[in-house]
Amino acid sequence: MNRRRLVRSLSALPVVAVTTWGAAALWFQLAPAPALAVGGAWTLLGLAVALVLARAPGWQHERRLLLAGALALLAMLGWWQSLAPSHARACADDVARLLEASVDGERLTLRNVRAFEWRTETDYTPRWETRRYDLSRLETADLVLSYWMGPHIAHTLVSFGFSDGQRLVLSLEIRKERDETFSAAGGFFRKFEQVIVASDERDLIRTRSNVRGEQVYLYRLRATPAQLRAALLDYLARAERLRRQPEFYNTLTSNCTTILFELARRIDPALPLDYRLLASGHFAEYAYEQGALTSRLPYAVLRDRGHINARGRASDTGAHDFSQAIRVGVPGVNAAAP
Structure with a gap:
């Protein structure tokens, strides 16, 4: 030639x-x-x-x-x-409402907190609530990874803990319509809007471990109260922007893992870019290498002890509630060893 x-x-x-x-x-x-x-x-x-x-x-x-x-x-x-994102669509029940947040001093009020009772993926009792939190009681945050399509891709969530026992889980998800299912490929082509869902742990976490059978891992994050507060308020500010101005979900640039990286960079601007921001199943290992997890045990130990599925299923018939049960033996959490 x-x-x-x-x-x-x-x-x-x-x-x-x-x-x-x-x-x-x-x-x-x-x-x-x-x-x-x-x-x-x-x-x-x-x-x-x-x-x-x-x-x-x-x-x-x-x-x-x-x-x-x-x-x-x-x-x-x-x-x-x-093509323009829109809130005026017939959305699925679990993303039908948009989170609203207001802060008055130390008092945080959230409207449209999801508290569904899931029996199966299609059998559930919808429930949306208004909940109030005392920001002065914010004391912990846990990174949660839920694996649903192999070892390299996971959905990432953050669960904030308060000293009065309340927990608040935040998750960036697709705002699918009633007849839609998630498609990673479709996420490259403006198929879905994005939404931030707030819930308790029995909804966003238990439905993954106990109902869908996804493999779920929990890691205690290392952060000061000021850092926790900044991360939570930044998350809620993002939810408010999405409520006012819808945006498309993007599998590559605007997903459940990239939002965590953006929030973390507000605390530490020197955080490096890494392939594990795309291969989200390895995001916890990235956080470990950056010193964001509480324990200096080997990462394999953190991962093994952070696997919550067996403890989560046992909580359905045991004496402990779900949030207590899944943290038993997790490094960095004040719970008795199993």
Whole structure:
């Protein structure tokens, strides 16, 4: 292959990439029938343009085909930019309401705190509550990782503990519609809005360990009261911004793990970027290496003792409540060894 032919072949690669991106965007945004029709036409045109660029010039109607491809690209980009996040959708029950927070001195009031009673993923009793917390009693925070699709991907949550026994779990999640399910690929294509859910531990954590059967790990975080307060208020400020101005969820740049990193960087701006911010299943190991976990035991020990599933299931029939049971033996927590 001569140099000119190689250059022409390489020039076709961006066209193939843009064609693939556009086809995926149409698939996730449109209903199946129009997605197949419009996506098929877009794909055929894109591949034809790529073929024209890859071959030697001289094809009949080449200029017209390239012009058609350029116009189609402009139309695609215009359509993509027209997509806007919205709160006016028929959302699923568990993300139907938006968290509202107000602070008056040391008094924190949260409206639309989720307190569902989950029996199965589809059998549950909805309950939304207004709860009040004393910020002067905020004393702990735990990092929770829930593994639902293998060892490299986990959902990350933070549970704040108060000295009066209250616990507040915060989680950034997709705001799916009633007929939608989570799709990591769809998260790249403006398929979902994002929402911050606040709940007690029987909802956001127990539903993962006891109802869905996900593998859940809990780690005690090392932080001062001032740092805990700043992290909690920053989290709630993010929830308030989302309530006022909806934003799209993005699998890569705006997800349950990146928000934790953003909050942590407010406390320590020197925190380094790391691949484990994307491979969220390894986020606890990253936190351990940055000194954010309380114990200096080996990480493997923290992970082993932080696995809560057996203790969580036992709490359904035992004397201890769920929050007490899952912390038994967790390093850094004042609980008796198992």
